[in-house]
Every structure is written in structure tokens, then in C-alpha cells.
Amino acid sequence: MSPTDAEAPPAASNGDTASRIGPHPGYISSSNQYSSELKIRRMLKDNGCDPAREDNYRLQGVQLIDTVRQHLNLPVRTFDTACTYFHKFRLNFRDAEYNYQDAALASLFVACKVEDTIKKSKDILAAAYNVKNPEKPAASDDKIFESPGKIIIGLERLILETIGFDFRTRYPQKLLVKVVRSILGPEEGKSFFNIAYAMSIDMYKTFVPIKRTTFSMVMALVELTARMTGEHLDKVQAFVAQRRQYSRPAVLETMLDILDLYVQYHKSTNVGAQFDLNRFMDIKIALNTELEKEFISRHMYYCNRCENEDTPPATSGSGTSPTATASSWPGDASMRRTARGQDGTMRFVFDPEAAREEQDTVAQFYNEEYEEYEVEVEEPIPPPRYEHAEGGGGRGGYRGGHGHHGSRDRGDHRRGGPYGGYRGDRHYRGRRYH
Amino acid sequence: MNPTNPSTAASGPGSGKTASFMNARAYQTVKRSVMATFEDGRDQSAGYQPKARVTERYRIIGFISSGTYGRVYKAVSRTSNPEGIAVVRTSSGLTPTSSSGPAPIEVAIKKFKPDKEGEQVSYTGISQSAIREMSLCSELRHANVIRLVEIILEDKCIFMVFEYAEHDLLQIIHHHTQQPRHPIPPATVKSIMFQLLNGCQYLHTNWVLHRDLKPANIMVTSGGEVKIGDLGLARRFDKPLHSLFSGDKVVVTIWYRAPELILGSYHYTPAIDMWAVGCIFAELLSLRPIFKGEEAKMDSKKTVPFQRNQMHKIAEIVGLPTKERWPLLPAMPEYSQLSTLSTMQHSTHSHHHHHQNAPNRGYPLSSNLEKWYYNTINNNSGAGSAASGPNGQPALQSLGAEGYKLLAGLLEYDPEKRLTAAQALQYEFFSSGDRVSSNCFEGIKVEYPHRRVSQDDNDIRTSSLPGTKRSGLPDDTLLRPAKRMKE
Incomplete structure (x- = not known):
């Protein structure tokens, strides 16, 4: 599409295909503050994440943010924001396209600007370096930080894109102080608070902060601390009974998420080492029993059907009608952003209603309608790779098929017939999950 | 699709130090992707890609x-x-x-x-x-x-x-200074002030300080709606980690800068915006900045100088601040500078005509603002009675004493006593006389020149x-x- 095309008034007559409608209005994005577990899993899957490695990168990235921010004497709210951006970033980009440490430091870099604790990129890099190499510290103007500094700044743009210029994050620690005080009083609550606070830092190693409201996070921390220490559970429950905004399913999911972290990564947490592993297991069993008794699902807004059915076009369509599958899943695979895809313009609209309206209107233009009729054709046996992806549904298998599709289609989506679909992207808008 | 294109050696992991710092394999990948970030899509393999999205x-x-x-x-x-x-x-x-x-x-x-x-x-x-x-x-x-x-x-x-x-207020004010100089109609002034205060009240109740209010930043739509613009210097003030002063050393364009800022206050409040609103109000009446001081430049060490001339301009009209009018005044970091102000003023401006009230200090002991106000509204055109109201009166006279009360309330030295936006909106200035219109151009026949x-x-x-x-x-x-x- 050349600029002259863009200038030309949209006319149906000057083209025989739908692609002549006019310039594609660009990809629209509105931020979403919360993601469900289902959506997070779907995004990870689409990124082709290896679950074990994903966990590792997530834990180590958050750990890096924490040590660096402590080294730089940054407040916990900068940490909260940095971790939130880090998680969101990692959900949107493939592991292979960036180094998780760079992403962590870039997230911290952006968070510093947002939280009014500004640091230069090199200060952050130097802090990270000096934490690792305390015996030979380097100054922040050292040449070795120059090129990594550029990487951080390059990633900054992708972080802005990921968060959709919605800089809001949640700061559970502040409410945590208040809740613990109001339940236990300022003096008696101290030791209790210390555990709960450490747990709140651990919590950022999970995806909880992008799933839950501040209140649910805090109540989960408080109840879990009470259960861990075996103290004050009655007071916590009495407190909860007076709060109408309390959502038991949300708190249960959050506690179980945190417990999963402690059970699986006992050693790489603050609180994990302070308690016996069996204690975590016991609590987990108790909570799971509650789930069953109350018929609450482990994750909110979860849908087993979606989870199973949710296969991407590359695998689900098999070979028969690739275009039809592509359009039934608008702008998914071919429009996935990658760290390399810098060429498109992104628009960030702040009124979700307006964004939705525009999206629906635009979608009409890029939606191809097909008349279905059946034709019998000899179908070649699909390559085993696809079989595996479809049948197994495992993350690894899926990754193969998807990676192929993505790399082939990316890049020519704008010229390609009808604009490669509209990015009404589920990953992105996050409205359609149920 | 985008082949590796390291046009510069920018991200080469040159030293062993760097290599130990980053995982080398992942580093290569990042290098490629980051270079792409900087490449601006110039060398996309598939020919020309439009950049102007x-x-x-x-x-x-x-x-x-x-x-x-x-x-x-x-x-x-x-x-x-x-x-x-x-x-x-x-x-x-x-x-x-x-x-x-x-x-x-x-x-x-x-x-x-x-x-x-x-x-x-x-x-x-x-x-x-x-x-x-x-x-x-x-x-x-x-x-x-x-x-x-x-x-x-x-x-x-x-x-x-x-x-x-x-439009913006700067443009509108400028238009009225064009020959023949003619005042902004009182109904327009009223409407502008009401809408401006309304916007301020919204910002302040949402914990936002604008910190750069001045005519150029107050937009007016062709429908006469006033819109506060340019929030580039604005910030939230509910939970600052540091004092606001330590964040941005200099805020608000000099002519609209509140006295507590000039005196180096470490912390400040929405009152700084209200001072600026007062200055804007005065400017709408007289078509000139009321305190048009000269800015002292930062020296090479980037220390913030005392804005002596600006303080002088303020004192000329509203008098020097006193402990009685502003109890916390002596606590201001630059308080000592105030005494040097009067001596300086003597040596450089000894011919000045504001001496009559306090021959030893060079500044009026009490405020001359009232005098300034009535001079302005009675003789606002500069061209005598060329621009008069329906009964031959200078048009702005209809703003009367209520206008002075608002102006004096906004240009109050003590930030704690200065009017808040919410208080100002309750002033009789807005409830008396003609109904305040939500279109500040209502009743105006001519159209202001469009934005250049x-x-x-x-x-x-x-x-x-x-x-x-x-x-x-x-x-x-x-x-x-x-x-x-x-x-």
C-alpha cells in the first residue's frame, strides 16, 4: 500500500477485491487491566512457551527486578509496577525474541518513569551488574553498559505497546498494611505483617497481580498468612464477613496460585523456606476440599471447553480451507506481534466503548463471507507434525505448527489479501473470553 | 523476514564483561530484535513499506x-x-x-x-x-x-x-490588543473564568496539579468551550515520594508563578494553580500580563536562582508579603532574599513612581491591587471611551466589586488563604449579574481569527x-x- 493509495478516496470501483476498500485503519488496542487464567494460558500457548522454562524465566526475572530495585533503594510500588509490566510483556512476546533479563530490567526502567523514581537505563544496568559482581563493581558510565542500554530502550517501546499506554497498576502492600492493622492492631500485627509482606513480594512471581484486584490479593495474603502461622484465622474470617466486595472464588484461586508457587519453587521464594513444605501441602488440600464442597472451579471464568477446543487455525483447519479458517479467527496468527514486527502503527484508544464500535464497524470490511459447499477432494496425508500438534495438544507440539505459520505469514500481511484480517485480537482486547 | 542488519556495532557484546553479564546465546537474538527496533523498517525485504502510518x-x-x-x-x-x-x-x-x-x-x-x-x-x-x-x-x-x-x-x-x-486565551488576548485596543466583553471574561475554574476544580479534586497554567495553555473551542490543555508538566500530588520541589525544580512559566514557588517552598499545593488563574484573570481584564518579570537564568551549576525581578513585579502591585498576612512566610527558604529586594529595587529603579506609600521600602505597604483593578476596568481600552458599554460606561465596569473580590482572593499571598477553585466558583462574581454562559463567545458577533x-x-x-x-x-x-x- 503506497501513500498514494492511502490518499485515494475509498472506492469500490477501483478494485476487484475487498482489499481495495481503503487504508486499513491500523491496529487498535485498548488496555485491559485484568486477565483471566484462561487467557493467560492461551497467550502463553500462542507464544510457544515451554512451561518449565516459562516458570523459570518468570521467577528469575521477578527476582532480578527485586534485587536491583533493592540495590537502588526503590520503593515497593516501583517493584509492583515493574513486575506487572514484565508479566504483561512476557505474555505478548515469544521467549526466543528477547532475553528475560533485558525484559525485566526494561520493565523496571519504565516503572521508574511511571512511579516518579526515575533512573537512567545505565544506572539500572550497572546495579544489575554490581549485584552479580560485587567484587568488581562498575560505574554506570562504564562503556560495557552502552549497548545493553540501547537494548533496554528498544524494549521500552515494546513494553509501552504491551501495556497500551495504560500505566495503572495495583499496589497491594499499602492496603495490606491497613487490613492487617485493622484486624490485629498496629502492635500485635507486626510479626504477622512481616510474613504477609514477604508473601506479597513472592506473589509477584505468579501471575496473580495481573489477574486480581487489590482487595482480593490482600485478602488472600492475609488468610494464607493466618493459615501458615495457624493464628488469627477466626479474626480474618470475621473481618471478611463484613466486606461485601469480598469474592471467595477470587481469593481461593489466588491462595492456590500462591501455594502452587511455594510447593513447586519452595526454595526460590522469601516465605517458602520459613515453613515446612508439608504445611503448604496441607493448606492446599484444605482449600481444594473447600473448592469441591462449594462447587467452585479452581480458576474463575474458566471453561474447559474453551481450553480444549482452543486450537489455532494452523492446526485446526487441517488442509482443506485455509482461508476460511483464517477469517474465522480474525487476525490471530498472522497478526501476532513479535519483537521484530515494528512496522505497524498501533493506536491506543482510551474509550473501550468507542474502540469496540470502531472494531465492529471495521470488521465488516475485512470479514469475508463464504458460501459453504461441499466438494470431495483427495486429501493428502498431512505431515506428522501437524498431527502431533492437533492430537497431542501439548505445548511443544503446538509450538512447532504455530511457529511455522507465524513466520511465514508475518511481514506480508499488509499486502496480502484482505489485509490479513483485522486485529480484533483476542489476546489483546481480552473481552471475549468467558 | 527481516534479515540481521547490524548497521552499527551498537550492540556487539564486545568485552568479556558484557558476555558474562548476559547469556550469550539469547543475547544474539536480542541483538537482532533490538536492531530491528532501531532500523525503522528501512530494509524490509519486500520492497517499499510506507512509514507514514x-x-x-x-x-x-x-x-x-x-x-x-x-x-x-x-x-x-x-x-x-x-x-x-x-x-x-x-x-x-x-x-x-x-x-x-x-x-x-x-x-x-x-x-x-x-x-x-x-x-x-x-x-x-x-x-x-x-x-x-x-x-x-x-x-x-x-x-x-x-x-x-x-x-x-x-x-x-x-x-x-x-x-x-x-483558539487559545493568548490568541484571544492578542486579538483584543490589536488596534483599536478593545477589552474582552465582560460576559466572555466571566464565562472563561467560570470554565477555567471548573476545569481546575476537576483537576484538583482528582489530585492533579497542572503546574503550567497560562493563557497559551488555555484552549477555547470555536463553540466557546474552555479547555485546559498541555498537561505536560502536570502531576499527581496525592502521594509524592519526594517533595514536589525536588522533582521538577522549576514549574510554571515565570509570569504566572506563585510567590511560594518564587520563595523556594519545598512543597506546594493546588494554590499555585490558583495564583496562575488569578494572573490569567488580570490579563483578561488588562490584556497584559499583570506581573511581567524578567526571568533570571539558571547559572552553569544548574542552581535555581531567586527570581528577584518577578518578585519585584508582584510586590509593586500587591505589596511585599508580610508575616501578618502570611504567617508561614519566614519559613520560606528564600525569605532572606525579600529584604535584599527592597534595596536592590532602590538602586536600580529609584525613579520608579510607586514610592508614595512607603518611601523607605519602595513598595506599597498595603496592596495596590484594588487600585489596579479599578483603573483597569474603568479605563480598560487604553483608547479612552472608544470601547464602552451600552450606557457609555467602559464595558468592564459591569464586573464591579465582585470582580475585585475574586481577583484579590486568587492573588492572595498566603497559599492557605488563597481561594480554592471550589470556593472561587461559589463567588458572587458568578452568581450576580448576567447568567454565566457555557459558551464564552455567546453574544459576540465577530469571530476570532483562527489558529495560525x-x-x-x-x-x-x-x-x-x-x-x-x-x-x-x-x-x-x-x-x-x-x-x-x-x-
Whole structure:
């Protein structure tokens, strides 16, 4: 599409295909503050994440943010924001396209600007370096930080894109102080608070902060601390009974998420080492029993059907009608952003209603309608790779098929017939999950 | 699809130190992707790729102004509906139309220039002030605050798209200074002040300080709606980690800077915005900045100088501040400077005519503001009675004593006693006399000149920023003091 095309008034007559409608209005994005577990899993899957490695990168990235921010004497709210951006970033980009440490430091870099604790990129890099190499510290103007500094700044743009210029994050620690005080009083609550606070830092190693409201996070921390220490559970429950905004399913999911972290990564947490592993297991069993008794699902807004059915076009369509599958899943695979895809313009609209309206209107233009009729054709046996992806549904298998599709289609989506679909992207808008 | 294209050695893991710092294998990948970030898609394998994406959505009309942050352009949306595409349903299908829909929406697009880190001119990412402006604007929504429509992110640039306002107060004031000099109609002044205070009240109740209120930043739409604009220096003040002073050393353009700022207060409140509103009110009446001081430049050590001349200009009209009027005055860091002010004033301005009240100090002991006000409204045109109200009275006289009360309340030395926006809105100034209109142009027959949009630089794509300034304006009231400086 050349600029002259863009200038030309949209006319149906000057083209025989739908692609002549006019310039594609660009990809629209509105931020979403919360993601469900289902959506997070779907995004990870689409990124082709290896679950074990994903966990590792997530834990180590958050750990890096924490040590660096402590080294730089940054407040916990900068940490909260940095971790939130880090998680969101990692959900949107493939592991292979960036180094998780760079992403962590870039997230911290952006968070510093947002939280009014500004640091230069090199200060952050130097802090990270000096934490690792305390015996030979380097100054922040050292040449070795120059090129990594550029990487951080390059990633900054992708972080802005990921968060959709919605800089809001949640700061559970502040409410945590208040809740613990109001339940236990300022003096008696101290030791209790210390555990709960450490747990709140651990919590950022999970995806909880992008799933839950501040209140649910805090109540989960408080109840879990009470259960861990075996103290004050009655007071916590009495407190909860007076709060109408309390959502038991949300708190249960959050506690179980945190417990999963402690059970699986006992050693790489603050609180994990302070308690016996069996204690975590016991609590987990108790909570799971509650789930069953109350018929609450482990994750909110979860849908087993979606989870199973949710296969991407590359695998689900098999070979028969690739275009039809592509359009039934608008702008998914071919429009996935990658760290390399810098060429498109992104628009960030702040009124979700307006964004939705525009999206629906635009979608009409890029939606191809097909008349279905059946034709019998000899179908070649699909390559085993696809079989595996479809049948197994495992993350690894899926990754193969998807990676192929993505790399082939990316890049020519704008010229390609009808604009490669509209990015009404589920990953992105996050409205359609149920 | 984008082959590795390391045009510079920028990200080469040269030293062993760096290699130990990063995982070498992952590093290579990052190197490629980060280089792509900087490559701007120039060498995309598949031929020409249009870069001007913002121009697909908006047609750039021309250049409006530039500042420390970047530049502002006027544009119209290519679609006829701001948040959607006008569609005509025909039998043959759907056809977007630009002819039968409403007029294209006008916008102002602010293009940020990249931030500088240190001296060298290298791209260092988005500036903190841009982040502040974006995070504030995306959450604020009020009829008297300029609305952010969207943010557009391109390869190297960030564009903020705002609703367009045809006028601003600077322009309107300037128009009235044109021969014959004629005052702004009182109903217009009233409406502007009400809307301005209304916007301030909204900002302040939402814990936002504007910190750069001045006529140039107060927009007025062609429908007469006042919109507070340019939140580039604004910030939240509810939970600052540091004192506000330590964040940005210098805030508010010098002529509109509150006395507590001049006296180096470590912390400040929404009252600084209210002082500026008072200055704007005075300027709407007299068509000149009321305290037109000269800015003392920062020295090479970047220490903030005492703005002696500005303080002098304020004292000339409202008198020197006293402990009695402002109990916390002696606690101000620059309090000692006030005593040197009077001596300096003697030596350099000994011929000055404001001596009559206090021959030893050179400043009126009590405020001359009342005198200033009545002089202004009684003789506001400068051209005698050329511009008079219906009964031969100077037009502004109808603002009367109520106007003075508002002005004095806003230009109160003690920030704790200064009017808040909410209090000011309750003043009789607004409830007495004619009903305040939500259209400040109501009853005005002539149309104000439109915003000057320059054609010679309407290439939104140019990355270089020549030292363009607002092109030649004859009146000296438009020569603003140097742009605010940041830390």
C-alpha cells in the first residue's frame, strides 16, 4: 500500500477485491487491566512457551527486578509496577525474541518513569551488574553498559505497546498494611505483617497481580498468612464477613496460585523456606476440599471447553480451507506481534466503548463471507507434525505448527489479501473470553 | 523476514564483561530484535513499506507550535467519525463514505521528540513527562479539560491525538490588543473564568496539579468551550515520594508563578494553580500580563536562582508579603532574599513612581491591587471611551466589586488563604449579574481569527527539529519568556 493509495478516496470501483476498500485503519488496542487464567494460558500457548522454562524465566526475572530495585533503594510500588509490566510483556512476546533479563530490567526502567523514581537505563544496568559482581563493581558510565542500554530502550517501546499506554497498576502492600492493622492492631500485627509482606513480594512471581484486584490479593495474603502461622484465622474470617466486595472464588484461586508457587519453587521464594513444605501441602488440600464442597472451579471464568477446543487455525483447519479458517479467527496468527514486527502503527484508544464500535464497524470490511459447499477432494496425508500438534495438544507440539505459520505469514500481511484480517485480537482486547 | 542488519556495532557484546553479564546465546537474538527496533523498517525485504502510518488515519493540515516536548500539528481524521468509520449500506455491500457523513474531525497531534539522557543526542526512550501526560490524560475526562483521543505508536515516534481547539486565551488576548485596543466583553471574561475554574476544580479534586497554567495553555473551542490543555508538566500530588520541589525544580512559566514557588517552598499545593488563574484573570481584564518579570537564568551549576525581578513585579502591585498576612512566610527558604529586594529595587529603579506609600521600602505597604483593578476596568481600552458599554460606561465596569473580590482572593499571598477553585466558583462574581454562559463567545458577533497553522512545515515525519518558534507575532505581549526549564 503506497501513500498514494492511502490518499485515494475509498472506492469500490477501483478494485476487484475487498482489499481495495481503503487504508486499513491500523491496529487498535485498548488496555485491559485484568486477565483471566484462561487467557493467560492461551497467550502463553500462542507464544510457544515451554512451561518449565516459562516458570523459570518468570521467577528469575521477578527476582532480578527485586534485587536491583533493592540495590537502588526503590520503593515497593516501583517493584509492583515493574513486575506487572514484565508479566504483561512476557505474555505478548515469544521467549526466543528477547532475553528475560533485558525484559525485566526494561520493565523496571519504565516503572521508574511511571512511579516518579526515575533512573537512567545505565544506572539500572550497572546495579544489575554490581549485584552479580560485587567484587568488581562498575560505574554506570562504564562503556560495557552502552549497548545493553540501547537494548533496554528498544524494549521500552515494546513494553509501552504491551501495556497500551495504560500505566495503572495495583499496589497491594499499602492496603495490606491497613487490613492487617485493622484486624490485629498496629502492635500485635507486626510479626504477622512481616510474613504477609514477604508473601506479597513472592506473589509477584505468579501471575496473580495481573489477574486480581487489590482487595482480593490482600485478602488472600492475609488468610494464607493466618493459615501458615495457624493464628488469627477466626479474626480474618470475621473481618471478611463484613466486606461485601469480598469474592471467595477470587481469593481461593489466588491462595492456590500462591501455594502452587511455594510447593513447586519452595526454595526460590522469601516465605517458602520459613515453613515446612508439608504445611503448604496441607493448606492446599484444605482449600481444594473447600473448592469441591462449594462447587467452585479452581480458576474463575474458566471453561474447559474453551481450553480444549482452543486450537489455532494452523492446526485446526487441517488442509482443506485455509482461508476460511483464517477469517474465522480474525487476525490471530498472522497478526501476532513479535519483537521484530515494528512496522505497524498501533493506536491506543482510551474509550473501550468507542474502540469496540470502531472494531465492529471495521470488521465488516475485512470479514469475508463464504458460501459453504461441499466438494470431495483427495486429501493428502498431512505431515506428522501437524498431527502431533492437533492430537497431542501439548505445548511443544503446538509450538512447532504455530511457529511455522507465524513466520511465514508475518511481514506480508499488509499486502496480502484482505489485509490479513483485522486485529480484533483476542489476546489483546481480552473481552471475549468467558 | 527481516534479515540481521547490524548497521552499527551498537550492540556487539564486545568485552568479556558484557558476555558474562548476559547469556550469550539469547543475547544474539536480542541483538537482532533490538536492531530491528532501531532500523525503522528501512530494509524490509519486500520492497517499499510506507512509514507514514499516522497519515493514513489523519491528514496533516499544518504545523501549530513546538516546545521542549516536541511539536504540535493540526490534522483532520480521514474518517468522518472520530471513533468509527461512517458507513453507508448499499445493496451491493458496504462502502465507507466521506461525502455524506459529518465533517471530518479536527485534532491536534502532539509528536514527542525523543528524550535525551545526558548530553549526547541519542534516543533514550520516552520521557517521564510524556508518561505523566499520557497517564493523566487517559484517565481524565471533563468538559473543561482537553480530551485525549488516542495515542499512536510508530516505529520511532509517539503521537498523542487530542481534540482540536480553534483558539487559545493568548490568541484571544492578542486579538483584543490589536488596534483599536478593545477589552474582552465582560460576559466572555466571566464565562472563561467560570470554565477555567471548573476545569481546575476537576483537576484538583482528582489530585492533579497542572503546574503550567497560562493563557497559551488555555484552549477555547470555536463553540466557546474552555479547555485546559498541555498537561505536560502536570502531576499527581496525592502521594509524592519526594517533595514536589525536588522533582521538577522549576514549574510554571515565570509570569504566572506563585510567590511560594518564587520563595523556594519545598512543597506546594493546588494554590499555585490558583495564583496562575488569578494572573490569567488580570490579563483578561488588562490584556497584559499583570506581573511581567524578567526571568533570571539558571547559572552553569544548574542552581535555581531567586527570581528577584518577578518578585519585584508582584510586590509593586500587591505589596511585599508580610508575616501578618502570611504567617508561614519566614519559613520560606528564600525569605532572606525579600529584604535584599527592597534595596536592590532602590538602586536600580529609584525613579520608579510607586514610592508614595512607603518611601523607605519602595513598595506599597498595603496592596495596590484594588487600585489596579479599578483603573483597569474603568479605563480598560487604553483608547479612552472608544470601547464602552451600552450606557457609555467602559464595558468592564459591569464586573464591579465582585470582580475585585475574586481577583484579590486568587492573588492572595498566603497559599492557605488563597481561594480554592471550589470556593472561587461559589463567588458572587458568578452568581450576580448576567447568567454565566457555557459558551464564552455567546453574544459576540465577530469571530476570532483562527489558529495560525503554518504550511511550510507540515511534514510530521521529519525527525529533525529545527529551532522553529511561533512565527513572527508583532505584539510584545506575545513574546513569552523562555520556556520553562526542567531539572
